[in-house]
Amino acid sequence: MEHGQAWTADPHARRTEPAESVRGPMTSKPALVLQLRPEDEASDGEFRAFIEKGRLNEAEVRRHRMEAGPLPQGFSLDDYSAIIVGGGPGCVSDDPIARDPVEARAEAELLALMPEILARDMPFLGCCYGIGLLAHHLGARVSKERYSEVVSAVPCDLTEAGQADPLLAGLPLRFNALVGHKEAVQELPDGAVHLMFSETCPFQMIRAGENVYATQFHPEADGQVFADRIRIYREFGYFPPEEAAALTEACLAADVAEPERILKRFVARYVMA
Numbered sequence: 001m002e003h004g005q006a007w008t009a010d011p012h013a014r015r016t017e018p019a020e021s022v023r024g025p026m027t028s029k030p031a032l033v034l035q036l037r038p039e040d041e042a043s044d045g046e047f048r049a050f051i052e053k054g055r056l057n058e059a060e061v062r063r064h065r066m067e068a069g070p071l072p073q074g075f076s077l078d079d080y081s082a083i084i085v086g087g088g089p090g091c092v093s094d095d096p097i098a099r100d101p102v103e104a105r106a107e108a109e110l111l112a113l114m115p116e117i118l119a120r121d122m123p124f125l126g127c128c129y130g131i132g133l134l135a136h137h138l139g140a141r142v143s144k145e146r147y148s149e150v151v152s153a154v155p156c157d158l159t160e161a162g163q164a165d166p167l168l169a170g171l172p173l174r175f176n177a178l179v180g181h182k183e184a185v186q187e188l189p190d191g192a193v194h195l196m197f198s199e200t201c202p203f204q205m206i207r208a209g210e211n212v213y214a215t216q217f218h219p220e221a222d223g224q225v226f227a228d229r230i231r232i233y234r235e236f237g238y239f240p241p242e243e244a245a246a247l248t249e250a251c252l253a254a255d256v257a258e259p260e261r262i263l264k265r266f267v268a269r270y271v272m273a
Helices: 040-054 101-120 129-137 160-164 223-232 241-253 259-270
Strands: 031-035 061-065 082-085 124-127 149-158 174-181 193-198 205-208 212-215
Touching: 031 040, 040 061, 040 223, 040 259, 082 101, 082 129, 082 259, 101 129, 124 129, 129 205, 129 212, 149 160, 149 223, 149 241, 160 193, 174 223, 174 259, 212 259, 223 241
Parallel strands: 031 061, 031 082, 082 124, 124 212
Antiparallel strands: 149 174, 149 193, 193 205, 205 212
């Protein structure tokens, strides 16, 4: 995909039925993936990961790269079954004076969608950056003061509420997930449900209402996806550059099979109803 080409369906997606559930006919509305990665390789890789790990095909998804331009004129949430927000090198807590104006514009557009998403209780899955977006909108502190995590696979635990949640019920009580973030949610937002935690970051997954979800970890990522991101973001301050090779080896060796089941279940529940 050429940089700046914002509104597309993926032409390379392949249809594979998930093991998580029996899926019925596709809803008449596609899911919308909103991305914030200016780096073409990272953005395309993330989108492919959502397609492959979510078991989507090109008819079931639309894509918009927020840094490539504003949402199309006439944009309406009515046209979509669900919203998925990916990660990116920016942070909700970045200094507004120093941050890139394109990044600031993209974040403002996303924040402007949150009141309607929450009012509708519209299916939403925010991944990494998306948990900061949701928590910030709900009035919780999102900052770099505590709970950042180095690029790694960390053991994450289900809370009691998580064990009862439809996206998590029946999963192991503890499983590894891939993380790497400079900022984190500092307290549970008012009214949100706490679903998952890790020893290093207490808010790994939350829910608002019945259908608005966000994860600090990356449910779309496997070891190769993270290996690619380590190479692409080597100089972005997530880790000392000289540690890239060791981090890559650790991520490739990690058992991170469970998080993608969350993404599959989200797709099966809300996109292929």
